[in-house]
Amino acid sequence: MNSKNCSVAILGCVKNCNGYLDNVLFNMYDIANMFKDFRILIYENDSTDGTQQTLNKFSKKDNRILVSINYTEKNIMPNITQNYRTWNIAHARQMLLNSLNKMDYNPDYVIVMDMDDVGEKINKGKKFIKYALSINDKWDGLFPHPSYDKWAFRKNGLVYNLMEFKDALSEPHLDKEIESYKSKLRPYFNTRNDNQYDSNGLMEVFSSFNGIGIYKYNIYSRGVYSGKNIFYHVPKHLQAPKGHFQECEHVNFHRSLGPQTKLRITKEIWYP
Numbered sequence: 001m002n003s004k005n006c007s008v009a010i011l012g013c014v015k016n017c018n019g020y021l022d023n024v025l026f027n028m029y030d031i032a033n034m035f036k037d038f039r040i041l042i043y044e045n046d047s048t049d050g051t052q053q054t055l056n057k058f059s060k061k062d063n064r065i066l067v068s069i070n071y072t073e074k075n076i077m078p079n080i081t082q083n084y085r086t087w088n089i090a091h092a093r094q095m096l097l098n099s100l101n102k103m104d105y106n107p108d109y110v111i112v113m114d115m116d117d118v119g120e121k122i123n124k125g126k127k128f129i130k131y132a133l134s135i136n137d138k139w140d141g142l143f144p145h146p147s148y149d150k151w152a153f154r155k156n157g158l159v160y161n162l163m164e165f166k167d168a169l170s171e172p173h174l175d176k177e178i179e180s181y182k183s184k185l186r187p188y189f190n191t192r193n194d195n196q197y198d199s200n201g202l203m204e205v206f207s208s209f210n211g212i213g214i215y216k217y218n219i220y221s222r223g224v225y226s227g228k229n230i231f232y233h234v235p236k237h238l239q240a241p242k243g244h245f246q247e248c249e250h251v252n253f254h255r256s257l258g259p260q261t262k263l264r265i266t267k268e269i270w271y272p
Helices: 018-032 051-059 076-080 085-102 125-134 162-168 172-189 249-256
Strands: 007-014 037-044 109-113 141-143 202-204 212-216 263-266
Touching: 007 018, 007 085, 018 037, 018 051, 018 109, 018 125, 037 051, 037 085, 085 249, 125 212
Parallel strands: 007 037, 007 109, 141 263
Antiparallel strands: 109 212, 141 212, 202 263
16 A cells, blocks of 8 residues: 555654654654655653653644643653553553544554654664555554564463563572473564564564554554553462562553454564
């Protein structure tokens, strides 16, 4: 599909990333202009480093850029989410999704981008999006090959919450069982095996992200973000006594889309 024949919404949440924003916002706008029409929605809260001022300046570039100054929330961490990082991020992403769904705008695609040092380096983002659109009937959500974002990545047989598992590594009496689970986790760090990919160079996954993702709007719009540790626990006897309250927000969001959703990663390492 030619991007000039379709529309997109690009979503990003940010806090205290002003040092990266010039490059991130350039990348966002550059990708947006690949499409016939676009909206850029950015959520920000509690920044203290000039992030809001940079976003305000960016919003004046184009009336299709809707920055968070319109719906900034103050003191979100103590008031809403008990200081768990993934709960905060999930709240921000859900605010963006809700705002998009309330708009009089129904794009063909939604692109979610990180806005920190990772988003700053997305110099292959346009190439990834072009590739995604060229095989747009093969996926409902598509992500680059996971190079750094292992927590968001889940596939059949590899579903554990890695934060929970990391805690369990500190329990000395579990050494023998931990070793068996380590062997199961190795494929998280080795996804280059050709037999895992289909003829289009895609692998079926339960979840992934890696700094950027593209979705069909009609699929994305029905999802729900959460940063709570809901699914994919390690066995209870391998959990550290203190437990773990966080989960990658992308994992829970992708689970909410339903088992029939076609989520795929690419074989190529597009990014970062």
